[in-house]
Amino acid sequence: MLEFSIDRKKCRRCSLCMEDCPVSIIEKDSEGFPFITKEKEKLCLKCQHCLAICPDAALSILGKNPDESMPASDMPAAKQVEALIRNRRSIRHFKKNDVEFETIRSLLCVTANCPTGENMRALTFTIIDNREDMEKFVVKAYGLLEKRIEEGTLPERFRFYAALLRRYKSGRDIIFRGAPHLIVASAPKGEGTPEADCFIALSYFDLYAYSLKVGTVWVGFLAFMFEFMPEIKDVLGIPADHEAPYALLFGKAKYKYPRGVQRDDFRINRPEF
Numbered sequence: 001m002l003e004f005s006i007d008r009k010k011c012r013r014c015s016l017c018m019e020d021c022p023v024s025i026i027e028k029d030s031e032g033f034p035f036i037t038k039e040k041e042k043l044c045l046k047c048q049h050c051l052a053i054c055p056d057a058a059l060s061i062l063g064k065n066p067d068e069s070m071p072a073s074d075m076p077a078a079k080q081v082e083a084l085i086r087n088r089r090s091i092r093h094f095k096k097n098d099v100e101f102e103t104i105r106s107l108l109c110v111t112a113n114c115p116t117g118e119n120m121r122a123l124t125f126t127i128i129d130n131r132e133d134m135e136k137f138v139v140k141a142y143g144l145l146e147k148r149i150e151e152g153t154l155p156e157r158f159r160f161y162a163a164l165l166r167r168y169k170s171g172r173d174i175i176f177r178g179a180p181h182l183i184v185a186s187a188p189k190g191e192g193t194p195e196a197d198c199f200i201a202l203s204y205f206d207l208y209a210y211s212l213k214v215g216t217v218w219v220g221f222l223a224f225m226f227e228f229m230p231e232i233k234d235v236l237g238i239p240a241d242h243e244a245p246y247a248l249l250f251g252k253a254k255y256k257y258p259r260g261v262q263r264d265d266f267r268i269n270r271p272e273f
């Protein structure tokens with residue numbers, strides 16, 4: 001049930017909702033007002049473009065009140081977005097105190113607005129929101145790693161993890177960096193575009209976190225562990241049928257970076273036809 005409804009007092013019958021609908025299921029009735037037939041409802045992506053594009057705030061879908069959407073005028077200037085992208089740094093030194101749960105909640109709510117293939121929105125965010133649990137998880141993760149090493153079941157290309165374990169035992173955690181929090185994005189295998197969806201969501205989380213003064217670092221070392229030591233996913237309670245391609249550590253940054261880095265170089269391929 002889409003709960004597609006039009007406020008006929010407000011709607012000026014501009015047809016923008018019809019034109020923009022990605023699956024073209026909105027039609028006009030005899031008076032020119034938009035509607036969706038029952039048969040076509042199942043094709044709806046639930047992307048809410050129809051609600052977002054309506055200049056009259058006359059269209060509601062999925063029970064959403066258009067007046068409760070963030071106005072599009074609340075946009076940052078391009079310079080501010082540039083500053084965010086240029087100045088976001090990977091944070092590898094964290095303060096001891098936790099990020100407030102309200103901040104984590106707000107990070108997740110905003111991240112939930114990121115694009116997903118076919119608007120599937122099937123992501124699960126596994127979150128460790130306090131240092132105590134994080135410390136327990138780190139102990140378990142290294143414990144599993146040690147077991148693998150002792151059993152000799154570490155694949156050849158991941159042999160270097162033995163050195164990471166040695167460093168951990170000598171007091172330096174190269175994998176989890178003493179971060180108080182972890183987020184893993186996962187999504188059911190085989191539906192839509194789970195891998196891309198997870199990366200996109202974490203990228204949005206990463207940038208928005210920085211704007212809230214929450215530091216992050218992508219943790220490829222953990223992603224590899226998901227690959228060669230899948231039992232670590234059970235420790236985190238990640239659903240068995242989910243792909244868990246990536247994770248971020250996050251927390252309050254211990255140090256500040258007073259300037260950005262300089263890497264405006266890129267490779268370009270311009271095909272000629």
Ligand SMILES: Cc1cc2nc3c(=O)[nH]c(=O)nc-3n(C[C@H](O)[C@H](O)[C@H](O)COP(=O)(O)O)c2cc1C
Pocket residue numbers: 088089090091092217218219220221222
């Ligand atoms: C997919 C991916 C995996 C990464 N994995 C790790 C990691 O396991 N540990 C780490 O310290 N940094 C990791 N990084 C951070 C990169 O080293 C970092 O982004 C890069 O050096 C550029 O620095 P910047 O993020 O501060 O601009 C990863 C980054 C990406 C994009």
